[in-house]
Amino acid sequence: MIKRKGGFAACLFLFVVFLGIAPCAACASPSKSAIQQLIDEAMPGDTVTIPSGEYSGAITIDKRLALVGEPGAVIVNDTAKPALTIIADGVTVSGITIEQRSMEESSAIELAASKATLSKLDIYTHSFGIRLRKSNRNEIADNSIQWLGESGQQVKMSAKRNGIDLYDSHDNVISGNRISSMNDGIYQESSHRNQVTGNRIDHSRYGIHCMYTEGTIIRGNAGSYNVTGAMVMGVTDAIVEDNSFTKQSENVNSQGLLLFDVHTSTIEGNRVEGNRVGFYIEQSSKNDIRNNRIVRNFVGIQFLESEGNELQANDFIANVINAEATDSPDNRLTANFWDNFSGIDANGDGRSDIAYAINPFFQQLTHQTPAFQLFFQSPGMQFLETMMQSDRSSWTMDTEPLMMPAGQQTMAAKHNSYTFWMSLCLLLIGTIIIYNTGVKRT
Amino acid sequence: MKSIKLTKLSVAACLLFLMVMLAGCGGKEYKAVAINEDTAKCAACNMQVKDDAYATQLVTKNGKVHLFDDIGCMHKWEATNPSEEIGASFVRDYNDNEWIKYEDAYYAYDASYRSPMAYGIYSFKDKASADAFVKSQDKGVVMTSAELASHTWQQNTDMMGGMDMSGHDESAHSEMDGDMSMNDASSDAHSN
Numbered sequence: 001m002i003k004r005k006g007g008f009a010a011c012l013f014l015f016v017v018f019l020g021i022a023p024c025a026a027c028a029s030p031s032k033s034a035i036q037q038l039i040d041e042a043m044p045g046d047t048v049t050i051p052s053g054e055y056s057g058a059i060t061i062d063k064r065l066a067l068v069g070e071p072g073a074v075i076v077n078d079t080a081k082p083a084l085t086i087i088a089d090g091v092t093v094s095g096i097t098i099e100q101r102s103m104e105e106s107s108a109i110e111l112a113a114s115k116a117t118l119s120k121l122d123i124y125t126h127s128f129g130i131r132l133r134k135s136n137r138n139e140i141a142d143n144s145i146q147w148l149g150e151s152g153q154q155v156k157m158s159a160k161r162n163g164i165d166l167y168d169s170h171d172n173v174i175s176g177n178r179i180s181s182m183n184d185g186i187y188q189e190s191s192h193r194n195q196v197t198g199n200r201i202d203h204s205r206y207g208i209h210c211m212y213t214e215g216t217i218i219r220g221n222a223g224s225y226n227v228t229g230a231m232v233m234g235v236t237d238a239i240v241e242d243n244s245f246t247k248q249s250e251n252v253n254s255q256g257l258l259l260f261d262v263h264t265s266t267i268e269g270n271r272v273e274g275n276r277v278g279f280y281i282e283q284s285s286k287n288d289i290r291n292n293r294i295v296r297n298f299v300g301i302q303f304l305e306s307e308g309n310e311l312q313a314n315d316f317i318a319n320v321i322n323a324e325a326t327d328s329p330d331n332r333l334t335a336n337f338w339d340n341f342s343g344i345d346a347n348g349d350g351r352s353d354i355a356y357a358i359n360p361f362f363q364q365l366t367h368q369t370p371a372f373q374l375f376f377q378s379p380g381m382q383f384l385e386t387m388m389q390s391d392r393s394s395w396t397m398d399t400e401p402l403m404m405p406a407g408q409q410t411m412a413a414k415h416n417s418y419t420f421w422m423s424l425c426l427l428l429i430g431t432i433i434i435y436n437t438g439v440k441r442t
Numbered sequence: 443m444k445s446i447k448l449t450k451l452s453v454a455a456c457l458l459f460l461m462v463m464l465a466g467c468g469g470k471e472y473k474a475v476a477i478n479e480d481t482a483k484c485a486a487c488n489m490q491v492k493d494d495a496y497a498t499q500l501v502t503k504n505g506k507v508h509l510f511d512d513i514g515c516m517h518k519w520e521a522t523n524p525s526e527e528i529g530a531s532f533v534r535d536y537n538d539n540e541w542i543k544y545e546d547a548y549y550a551y552d553a554s555y556r557s558p559m560a561y562g563i564y565s566f567k568d569k570a571s572a573d574a575f576v577k578s579q580d581k582g583v584v585m586t587s588a589e590l591a592s593h594t595w596q597q598n599t600d601m602m603g604g605m606d607m608s609g610h611d612e613s614a615h616s617e618m619d620g621d622m623s624m625n626d627a628s629s630d631a632h633s634n
Binding site: 156157158189190205211212227231233234251252253258260280282 | 481597
């Protein structure tokens, strides 16, 4: 009996001790409170400045603040939570370095509010970089996001997460960010009217990845050494212009720009260079593809089951195969430049009188049996290609290909008119001088 | 007498051999192949096939393997290639990535579940774990492969700002690729 009582007392004692220790353990993490405390003490609208130094993470911003880091301000987060969680609208964060060290599914910055400005942040992460959830009208500018890599350690691509990840988030501006070695650089799903401009993405899986978006603008971005520069899927009314996607060739499935299930979008003024496939277009319709430069790719442009697209004034130069097309009727190809094609221009309008037709033979063959790619450009294959001309009328063809690259032509035209007006002016001035002075002297 | 017995025996042996051969032909064993993420590409949508629980594959009767990043892509491929004879198709257990026959798996579906191509279908090796998952999510239905045949295969491509489905999209974000121990503010419904 006594023994039992003693046991009970011991239990009670231990319980009390634990109760006493537990809250301390929770608050024990060294300078956790440093930034959080500043935030908690600040009034909405204040600017909280973080002095240089290392702080530990899992910080939540729950009121409208500006969090500004002085040079050398670093937040290191070992917890499974995001280093920075923003749940209030109108927050500004800038000038901080963030290290998200935990391998748990999380993010360096979790944005669950709107109208935030995130700028000049240096993010190193073992999970997502910046994640937006139902978060609208934010500005994410001039940040750098990188996979937090131990030197020499090869990480499986599927272990990585996306740099900037949008889901159900609209009207955001993402500009001037530099993203490296992530899964997808900028991933947008079911998010509309976002502007992605002037970002640089390299060594990631897909540079820019759109899934089921509307009215997306992708302008002036540069992608290199990714599996695919921009993967645009299930999209309507997008604008993809003035981007450059280069050297996407390391992976067997590499492309510069891939359009899958994309409709009524504009693809203009892009440069795709040195990729395995420049433009890959599948099950896409009514897109306007113009003034692009498709240079030095293995395959310039590849159409599969796509129709009603308009291709105009694109330059295909020094690709191993300029174009392939299967099951793609009713695409309107006019006035593109194909460097492997020798046209005839009898009437001197700069456009060939004979059409450039795309032979689908090789693509059909390798689609069935990819191993036949071994016969790429082999003499036998080329011979077979010339034999298979039976339903030539259904091939995709450029009805009036350019005789000179479109890029050169506009330059030449500009140059020509400039010279013309200049010489006319000089002639006019010369005539006036000679006429006037001539009359006075005599 | 002895020779007759011997003939009988040899005939029996031949028959047995033939039967074994025939049985071997009929019950051709299809196996799921491992996924190499560097080269695996979805046969329907061209995306990389990750070595994760959403990956599926089918083997045609003439031995060709097609990989898919989402079970919906496999369904789409089957619909667009009706002439292909399919030997077997495989899906993965959501919890431990084990390959299982399509027919033997149980499926959990909800429009708000996230998957690579937004078909929102997860596969499980037994009914109990499928039920447990649906219960943990507080939403979704469990289907057998037969019931999946009459599924709409609707992709959840547009949350429309959450207007039309404010009921369940709150926890939609809790599903991110692959494993999940989320800190998403709204992931309370989620556990794994």
